Amino acid sequence: MVHVSATPVLALRGVSKRFGAVQALTDVELEVHAGEVVALVGDNGAGKSTLVKTIAGVHPIDDGVIEWEGKAVQIGKPNDAQTLGIATVYQDLALCDNIDVVGNLYLGRELKKRGVLDEVEMERRSRELLTTLSIRIPSVRIPIASLSGGQRQTVAIARSMLGEPKLVILDEPTAALGVEQTAQVLDLVERLRQRGHAVVLISHNMADVKAVADKVAVLRLGRNNGVFDVKTTSQEEIISAITGATDNAVTRRAARNAEVQK
Amino acid sequence: MSTDKTSSTDLGKPATAPVDAPPAADAASAAVDPRLLVREQGFGGYLGELKRKVRAGELGALPVIVGLIIICIVFQSLNSNFLTAGNLSDISVAMVGTGMIAVGIVFVLLLGEIDLSVGSVSGVAGASFAVLSVLHGTPEWLALILAILTGAVAGTIHGFIFARIGVPAFAVTLAGLLFWNGFMLKILGDNGTINTNGSGVFYNLSNYFFSDIAVAYGAALVAVAVYFLSAFFDSRRREAAGVPSRPLSEIVLRTVLLAVVAFAVAFMFNQNKGLPLAVVIFLAVLILTDFVLRRTSYGRMIFALGGSVEASRRAGINIVMVRTSVYAISGTFAAVGGLFLASKISAANQGAGSGDLLMNAIAAAVIGGTSLFGGRGRTWNALLGVLVITSIQYGLALEGVAAAIQQMITGGVLLITVIIDAITRKTQKSAGRA
Ligand SMILES: Nc1ncnc2c1ncn2[C@@H]1O[C@H](COP(=O)(O)OP(=O)(O)OP(=O)(O)O)[C@@H](O)[C@H]1O
Numbered sequence: 281m282v283h284v285s286a287t288p289v290l291a292l293r294g295v296s297k298r299f300g301a302v303q304a305l306t307d308v309e310l311e312v313h314a315g316e317v318v319a320l321v322g323d324n325g326a327g328k329s330t331l332v333k334t335i336a337g338v339h340p341i342d343d344g345v346i347e348w349e350g351k352a353v354q355i356g357k358p359n360d361a362q363t364l365g366i367a368t369v370y371q372d373l374a375l376c377d378n379i380d381v382v383g384n385l386y387l388g389r390e391l392k393k394r395g396v397l398d399e400v401e402m403e404r405r406s407r408e409l410l411t412t413l414s415i416r417i418p419s420v421r422i423p424i425a426s427l428s429g430g431q432r433q434t435v436a437i438a439r440s441m442l443g444e445p446k447l448v449i450l451d452e453p454t455a456a457l458g459v460e461q462t463a464q465v466l467d468l469v470e471r472l473r474q475r476g477h478a479v480v481l482i483s484h485n486m487a488d489v490k491a492v493a494d495k496v497a498v499l500r501l502g503r504n505n506g507v508f509d510v511k512t513t514s515q516e517e518i519i520s521a522i523t524g525a526t527d528n529a530v531t532r533r534a535a536r537n538a539e540v541q542k
Numbered sequence: 543m544s545t546d547k548t549s550s551t552d553l554g555k556p557a558t559a560p561v562d563a564p565p566a567a568d569a570a571s572a573a574v575d576p577r578l579l580v581r582e583q584g585f586g587g588y589l590g591e592l593k594r595k596v597r598a599g600e601l602g603a604l605p606v607i608v609g610l611i612i613i614c615i616v617f618q619s620l621n622s623n624f625l626t627a628g629n630l631s632d633i634s635v636a637m638v639g640t641g642m643i644a645v646g647i648v649f650v651l652l653l654g655e656i657d658l659s660v661g662s663v664s665g666v667a668g669a670s671f672a673v674l675s676v677l678h679g680t681p682e683w684l685a686l687i688l689a690i691l692t693g694a695v696a697g698t699i700h701g702f703i704f705a706r707i708g709v710p711a712f713a714v715t716l717a718g719l720l721f722w723n724g725f726m727l728k729i730l731g732d733n734g735t736i737n738t739n740g741s742g743v744f745y746n747l748s749n750y751f752f753s754d755i756a757v758a759y760g761a762a763l764v765a766v767a768v769y770f771l772s773a774f775f776d777s778r779r780r781e782a783a784g785v786p787s788r789p790l791s792e793i794v795l796r797t798v799l800l801a802v803v804a805f806a807v808a809f810m811f812n813q814n815k816g817l818p819l820a821v822v823i824f825l826a827v828l829i830l831t832d833f834v835l836r837r838t839s840y841g842r843m844i845f846a847l848g849g850s851v852e853a854s855r856r857a858g859i860n861i862v863m864v865r866t867s868v869y870a871i872s873g874t875f876a877a878v879g880g881l882f883l884a885s886k887i888s889a890a891n892q893g894a895g896s897g898d899l900l901m902n903a904i905a906a907a908v909i910g911g912t913s914l915f916g917g918r919g920r921t922w923n924a925l926l927g928v929l930v931i932t933s934i935q936y937g938l939a940l941e942g943v944a945a946a947i948q949q950m951i952t953g954g955v956l957l958i959t960v961i962i963d964a965i966t967r968k969t970q971k972s973a974g975r976a
């Protein structure tokens with residue numbers, strides 16, 4: 281078992297967020313420790329991406345407290361989160377199509393030499409980083425527009441790894457990936473944990489969650505619906521927490537079919 | 543090797559990675575997918591790359607250059623005075639005013655936005671200068687600085703309203719177009735036209751020539767030498783870092799091409815009155831702005847914003863600052879352009895900044911190859927585009943063609959350009975490089 285520190289790196293206490301008429305998050309609690317992978321699961325529209333964006337400073341929270349290493353912090357803009365050491369890979373990747381891979385990796389934190397962009401050093405480090413992550417792309421100097429969806433995903437993940445983050449948040453990183461690339465991303469998550477990073481992983485894929493996560497936090501309709509230890513919880517229990525019933529997708533279908541037949 | 547020293551400082555290196563980074567050259571080959579874009583080394587590889595780019599629709603400046611050659615051939619065959627040193631030199635000086643404005647437009651287009659106020663702002667700058675220096679006796683240099691500041695302030699106001707309050711740039715700058723034109727008429731007052739001095743700094747902007755032939759040739763030599771040395775040392779540095787670099791043959795070829803053009807132009811100017819000051823200033827501005835756009839993080843922010851506003855926001859880019867400053871730059875160059883235009887006619891009059899000036903400036907940026915959709919372009923596009931437009935104007939004027947027809951032809955050329963742009967974009971899409 282991985283050693284888990286006492287004070288969580290990140291803790292959310294009673295976080296709420298509303299968009300106009302939509303109460304996207306209500307009193308959400310979440311704790312993530314260093315060296316721990318927390319899977320965040322829930323149905324479509326449960327509020328997972330919204331939760332990620334509040335942590336990342338894209339949407340400031342309306343209510344509640346965010347604690348970073350035990351201290352309450354304000355995260356009002358993406359820079360605040362970056363400064364704390366939070367790196368985020370969004371579901372909608374948010375890369376610049378017209379800029380090349382190196383430029384996207386270093387966007388917003390370019391390496392400079394005497395005030396001028398140090399393209400050579402950025403390119404060298406980009407290649408090195410992509411190599412250590414076993415990421416294969418045609419060239420680091422082609423625009424993002426010419427990469428496949430999976431390749432973009434790996435670039436986005438690589439981008440989050442620059443600058444030694446303490447917490448890495450991955451919003452459905454494997455949704456668009458093939459078998460081999462999914463395995464690579466999961467390996468990557470394992471390596472992050474081994475190095476003592478805290479990881480929040482959002483996924484709809486229970487197999488992925490079972491494979492790498494330590495804890496599973498379930499969101500349902502913008503509220504907490506239980507936190508489970510992956511080792512001791514069955515897949516069915518998690519799924520019933522997601523759907524908010526003791527039954528699961530299979531029994532629901534059976535019930536619906538039965539109704540139709542009447 | 544010193545290049546390895548920094549590797550562990552800010553890369554998120556997984557624990558399995560060796561403490562010492564692998565030799566950079568290995569890293570270079572491993573990160574590249576073996577299937578694609580493996581360019582042969584040497585000159586053959588360079589030609590192959592060029593062919594592949596053209597086929598994939600990455601034409602770059604090629605259509606404009608072909609267009610310029612066609613324009614030269616057509617007008618020269620119509621009138622043998624077209625390719626004389628005198629006419630070409632006149633074109634070079636005349637294009638600077640509109641060209642400066644087009645440089646500002648390139649910045650705005652890179653954001654994917656538009657600035658309709660540049661014509662009016664250029665008129666305000668010329669009028670401010672004339673009023674200050676002629677009517678109030680302000681020293682010329684001070685009046686010049688104040689006139690340029692007027693443009694910067696106007697642009698900052700437009701940019702701030704657009705960026706902070708969120709009014710569409712189109713609407714803000716349309717209001718600016720009307721307001722600043724009225725403002726210019728107001729400060730010109732009853733005079734209508736103010737004639738400026740027939741000598742002095744302002745007059746020299748469009749009328750000074752370095753008559754010593756050594757200046758033009760010297761400038762060409764310096765440009766070629768600086769280009770070669772910077773390309774050479776950049777390539778050496780890349781080699782040392784183990785990232786792909788330009789082969790020496792390619793650098794030499796590019797340098798030779800540049801040398802041919804630079805010395806031909808210098809020769810042409812020297813056949814006439816010598817190197818025009820206006821052209822020197824314009825080229826200096828192009829070199830400076832190109833550097834800012836492509837070598838500084840500020841320039842990178844502009845491209846990023848033109849590519850994806852959301853990605854820029856999440857990367858922590860200060861969007862309001864970038865947008866506001868880009869409009870300030872646009873206003874500044876509009877003012878500079880207006881001063882050159884007023885210097886050319888040694889007067890500030892009520893017609894300044896109106897007519898087809900705005901459209902020509904935008905057309906120049908677009909004809910030169912700046913994308914209307916943001917995120918793609920260079921300030922050198924302004925030079926190529928304004929060369930096309932001014933050449934057509936002068937060529938048709940030599941033929942005694944009326945201004946009405948000139949406008950129709952310029953419109954046609956712009957249409958052809960955007961059609962080429964749209965078609966190449968499609969080709970690029972199908973080649974996976976949209
Ligand atoms: N910017 C926004 N403005 C208004 N409503 C929003 C916004 N973003 C999200 N919502 C709403 O918040 C709720 C939660 O959305 P969210 O994207 O967080 O879901 P999710 O759990 O990530 O779903 P999925 O699994 O489909 O990615 C939804 O009802 C959505 O419509």
Ligand SMILES: [Mg+2]
Pocket residue numbers: 328329330371451
């Ligand atoms: Mg989501």
